[in-house]
Amino acid sequence: MSQQVPPYPYSQQPGGYGPPTAPPGQPPVGYGYGAPVPPGPHGQPPVVPPPQPTGTNxxxxxxxxxxxxxxxxxxxxxxxxxxxxxxxxxxxxxxxxxxxxxxxxxxxxxxxxxxxxxxxxxxxxxGVESIPSTSPDAPGVSAPVVSGPAGAGTVTIADGDYGPELPADALATEVGNQTGATDVICPGYLPAQVDASSTCDGTVDGQNARLRATVTAVAGSEASILISRES
Missing domain, CATH: 1.20.5 (Single alpha-helices involved in coiled-coils or other helix-helix interfaces)
Incomplete structure (x- = not known):
């Protein structure tokens, strides 16, 4: 008849077998720092709890x-x-x-x-762009002028591509001479016909001015013009 193995190793307790005990004043055996973790149920690996997070994220x-x-x-x-x-x-x-x-x-x-x-x-x-400029040299800004007659003159008629006409250069010169305007520019040509007109741009007394030349009479090689200022 075989002898049964005790479930626990021999204990130092007087009186027989049992779980191991620690000396008085010491933690129980298997439950202190560094002690092995007891196995899980049914022989599973021991369950170790995850470490608790510390500090602020x-x-x-x-x-x-x-x-x-x-x-x-x-x-x-x-x-x-x-x-x-x-x-x-x-x-x-x-x-x-x-x-x-x-x-x-x-x-x-x-x-x-x-x-x-x-x-x-x-x-x-x-708001700044809407303020009118008082400078006569400001580009694109025309100072207000007073409309009315500005003078009269005559221009020599020339033969153009479309018949008798008042050349633009000669018309600009005459407009400047009769009104005292400078830098006069007359676009295109003016037909030598009564009531035909052309608007020229120039400067009068430091201000931009628009000067309209209207043919009032045609006699031979000369055409009479009436010059007026437009506001």
Whole structure:
């Protein structure tokens, strides 16, 4: 008849077999620091609990910082921080939420400020452009002039491609001589016909002026013109 093996090694307890015991004042054997983890049920590997996360999530802290520095990055860090704290259990979820909200608010206010500034700048530019220039040399700006008769003269008729005409150069010279205008330019040609007219541009007393030459009579090789200023 075989002898049964005791379930526990021989104990130093007086009186027989049993689980090992520790000397008085010491932790039980197998339950102290560095002791092996007891096996799981049915011989499964021991279940080791995962380490508990410590500290505040870095992305949550960055979300608060960049909410004031660069709000788009604050939004990104806030979203990442909320996800990481949910997954890992770290502290800082409140920081990530606060940074996300502040970043969104600052971004909205920044966009509104840019749009408002652009509108004001456009209105200011339009207001400046609408102010009439008082300088006679300003390009594209014609100073107001008083309309009325400015003089009369005669121009030698020449043969043109379409019949008798008053050449543009001769007409400009006569307009300048009769009105005192300078830099007179008469476009095209003026037919040597009564009531035919042409508008010339020039400068009178330092102001831009429009001078209209109208044929009043044709006699031989000369044509009489009446010159008037237009406002």
């Amino acid at each position: 870095v992305m949550a802290i960055l979300a608060i910082v960049f909410a004031f520095l660069f709000s788009p990055l604050g939004i990104v860090f806030g979203i990442i921080g909320r996800r990481q704290t949910r997954r890992t259990g770290q502290s800082g979820r409140g920081l990530a939420t606060t940074g996300l909200v502040l970043s969104i608010v600052f971004l909205v206010f920044g966009i509104a400020a840019v749009v408002w500034t652009t509108i004001l700048a456009a209105q200011f530019v339009r």
